[in-house]
Amino acid sequence: MKLYTFPTAPNPRRVHVYLAEKGIEVPTVRIDILKRANREPAFLTDVDAMGRVPVLELDDGTHLAESVAICRYFEALHPEPPLFGRTPAEQGRVEMWIRRMELDFMVPVGLVWLHGSPLTAVVMKEQIPAVAEQNRARVRQTYRFLDRELAERPFLAGEAFSMADIVGLCTLEFAAGLNELPPEPELTHLADWFERVSRRPSAAEGRPPGMGR
Numbered sequence: 210m211k212l213y214t215f216p217t218a219p220n221p222r223r224v225h226v227y228l229a230e231k232g233i234e235v236p237t238v239r240i241d242i243l244k245r246a247n248r249e250p251a252f253l254t255d256v257d258a259m260g261r262v263p264v265l266e267l268d269d270g271t272h273l274a275e276s277v278a279i280c281r282y283f284e285a286l287h288p289e290p291p292l293f294g295r296t297p298a299e300q301g302r303v304e305m306w307i308r309r310m311e312l313d314f315m316v317p318v319g320l321v322w323l324h325g326s327p328l329t330a331v332v333m334k335e336q337i338p339a340v341a342e343q344n345r346a347r348v349r350q351t352y353r354f355l356d357r358e359l360a361e362r363p364f365l366a367g368e369a370f371s372m373a374d375i376v377g378l379c380t381l382e383f384a385a386g387l388n389e390l391p392p393e394p395e396l397t398h399l400a401d402w403f404e405r406v407s408r409r410p411s412a413a414e415g416r417p418p419g420m421g422r
């Protein structure tokens with residue numbers, strides 16, 4: 210088994226934080242996405258036709274892409290401690306919050322990245338500044354929503370830290386770091402949650418640049 214990864218990028222980082230929480234060690238192959246190694250013909254044909262990381266190569270030579278799917282695979286192999294919920298209601302809530310983090314948080318942050326960052330200007334055929342601006346507003350809306358929700362409980366899906374917090378953490382690091390879109394200081398419940406999840410040893414390891422704590 211091996212993990213093709215670029216550890217500081219937000220989606221691979223989810224898998225690294227998850228594995229650290231579980232105490233699972235997996236050999237890794239670093240794919241430098243800044244040098245477009247993920248778009249080399251050999252990677253596209255042998256590893257992942259979508260040309261993205263993370264990708265997990267299983268012992269039978271097959272490949273599993275998508276960060277949350279990779280973590281679900283490990284969760285089935287190593288259910289304790291549960292990071293996808295234990296009871297049916299917990300599992301449903303974790304799933305709900307993972308989807309919210311991906312669709313209502315990572316998608317707009319990703320569009321800010323693609324349309325608003327000088328670092329992606331070289332790979333984008335055309336950057337549309339209005340798309341970046343519109344999605345900055347969506348991210349700020351999500352911050353306000355999260356702040357209201359996190360006034361009620363310590364973690365996104367309830368009383369226990371879960372995969373939803375990992376997706377949220379990695380997205381917020383990416384938004385506040387490379388995308389220069391930190392939450393407004395008055396959103397104290399969101400700030401407290403971020404502090405709480407960032408303090409975990411799993412999060413401290415391999416933290417992306419500019420997110421010092």
Ligand SMILES: N[C@@H](CCC(=O)N[C@@H](CS)C(=O)NCC(=O)O)C(=O)O
Pocket residue numbers: 218219220221242247248260261262263274275276277
């Ligand atoms: N939904 C996928 C997204 C994977 C993804 O977009 N990975 C980025 C790194 S954060 C990537 O490989 N980007 C390089 C590219 O698209 O060329 C997941 O959760 O794994």
